[in-house]
Amino acid sequence: MxxxxxxxxxxxxxxxxxxxxxxxxxxxxxxxxxxxxxxxxxxxxxxxxxxxxxxxxxxxxxxxxxxxxxxxxxxxxxxRPEAGQRTNIDSLIGEPAVVLEPVGEHSGLVKIGGDTWTARSADGTAIPVGSAVRVHRISGATAIVAHPENRSSL
Structure with a gap:
């Protein structure tokens, strides 16, 4: 052997x-x-x-x-990801969104890219349907959004 x-x-x-x-x-x-x-x-x-x-x-x-x-x-x-490359939820921050259902302090729906997200207003103001907004941050499965011209909440 x-x-x-x-x-x-x-x-x-x-x-x-x-x-x-x-x-x-x-x-x-x-x-x-x-x-x-x-x-x-x-x-x-x-x-x-x-x-x-x-x-x-x-x-x-x-x-x-x-x-x-x-x-x-x-x-x-x-x-190591390339510098400046954001992934997952981080890539949504700052992205444009369109309001599908009125967004207020507690509820609403927005479309970010091709996905529908529950949403809340960053400053608590009501945002009407069809408004263009930007994602301020993500909290759980909810996008916190604000009008792009409203810089104080961003």
């Missing part, structure tokens, strides 16, 4: 690649996928030489390089 493993070490490296990739899918840390890349490189080297020391050194060097060089770049690229 040990002789077969020594002659077919690529199978061991392939199994290690798959196990490390599976662990990466569970953790999503971009660490185990780098180790998997090292195992893939060692598997490629195993086709050229049966020397286990060379294969292990290849695994260690490639995995280390991937962890030290590639992983920080990948984490930086995946983890």
């Amino acid at each position: 040990l002789a077969w493993i020594a002659q077919n070490s690529w199978v061991v490296w392939l199994a290690l690649v798959l196990v490390l990739a599976l662990i990466e899918m569970l953790t999503l840390d971009l660490f185990f996928i780098m180790l998997s890349g090292g195992a893939l490189a060692a598997m490629a080297v195993s086709f050229a030489t049966d020397n286990l020391v060379v294969q292990i050194l290849t695994f260690c060097v490639v995995a280390l390089l991937l962890v030290v060089i590639v992983r920080p770049v990948a984490l930086n690229h995946l983890g």
Whole structure:
């Protein structure tokens, strides 16, 4: 059995690649996928030489390089949105809206983009149907809106 493993070490490296990739899918840390890349490189080297020391050194060097060089770049690229890019509710603040039902201190409906939102007036004044307003802020599932010319409430 040990002789077969020594002659077919690529199978061991392939199994290690798959196990490390599976662990990466569970953790999503971009660490185990780098180790998997090292195992893939060692598997490629195993086709050229049966020397286990060379294969292990290849695994260690490639995995280390991937962890030290590639992983920080990948984490930086995946983890940080571009400057000024607003997402989710933040992207609605300042957007224009149209009043569908009269908006007052406690109730109303507005259309923001293609979506209908419950709404309240930012300063408590009544806003008639058809008025153009801007989203002042979002409170839960309610848009707090104000007339664009009413800068004091914005």
